[in-house]
Amino acid sequence: MNQKLSREFYLSKDTIQIARSLLGKLIVVLDENGQRVSGMIVETEAYLGEGDRAAHSYGGRRTPRNEIMYGPAGHVYVFFVYGMYNQFNVVTGPADHPHAILIRGVEPVEGIEIMRERRGPMKDRNLTSGPGKLCIALGIDRRLNGEDLLDDRVWLENNREFAGDEIAVGKRIGIDYAGEDAGKALRFWVADNQYVSQNRER
DNA sequence: TGTCCGATTGGT
DNA sequence: CCAATCGGACAG
Structure with missing residues (x-):
């Protein structure tokens, strides 16, 4: 049942389809004691490579930071922004096809106490909603x-499925500089889930 | 080397 | 609405 997603999962569909099907999957990370800390993905955004003004790989930009986007699917792209935050992405598509999916919200599943310690005092709904x-x-x-998401430091697992009107669609957040690409419907989330990011628009 | 700014967040 | 906070991208 709860098995690690295969390489095939990250390759077999296009990035938009994968962004939708990631909803309901589990992100599993092991803490310093080897304990599972996990969350169910409830919000994603697709970044479509060289033609997407919002993507780090727009226009074929290839730097030490985004190099991993050009590698094989099923690897992790983590980058640092605003001087204080990391962002977790899943690389999709064949090599030299620099697509990625940003994970914007998860619902805590395992290791909630560890998450509370790491985040400090706050309501549970603010733990992982961004x-x-x-x-x-x-x-x-x-x-x-x-x-590599097929190795044992961090990976994704099957958990449950969402379909039809359980999935909402809209424009991506925080990329207003992307011109006409800013308005494209490339953000996907589980309708009515409280761990979707508290966006200040739409 | 210098400048500009960001795929955000939490507090005012 | 705005400050925090610093690494990356790019110009010179």
């Missing part, structure tokens, strides 16, 4: 950049 927040709660930072 891309920076979930990295803190799950213990994800740039040391995991480039990690």
Whole structure:
């Protein structure tokens, strides 16, 4: 049942389809004692490579930071923004096809006490309801950049499925600089789930 | 080397 | 609404 997603999962569909099907999957990370800390993905955004003005790989930009986007699917792309937050992405598509999916919200499943300690005093609904927040709660930072999701430091598992009107769609957050690409419907979330990021727009 | 700014968050 | 906070991208 709860098995690790295969390489095939990250390759067999296009990035938009994968972004939708990631909803309901589990992100599992092991803490310093080898304990599972996990959350169910409830919000994703697709970044579509060289033609997407919002993507780090727009126009073929290839730097030490985003190099992993150009590698094989099923690897982790973690980058640091705003001087304080990490962002967790899943690389998709064949090599030299620099697509990625940003995970923007997860619902805590295992290790909630560990997440509370890492995040400090706050309501549970603020634990993992945002891309920076979930990295803190799950213990994800740039040391995991480039990690293979088929190895044993961090991975995804099957958990449950969402379909039809359980999935909401809208524009991506925080990329207003992307011109006409800013309005595209590339953000997907579980309708009515309280761990979707508390966006200030839409 | 210098400057500009970000795929965010939490507090005012 | 705005400050925090610093690494990356790019110009010179």
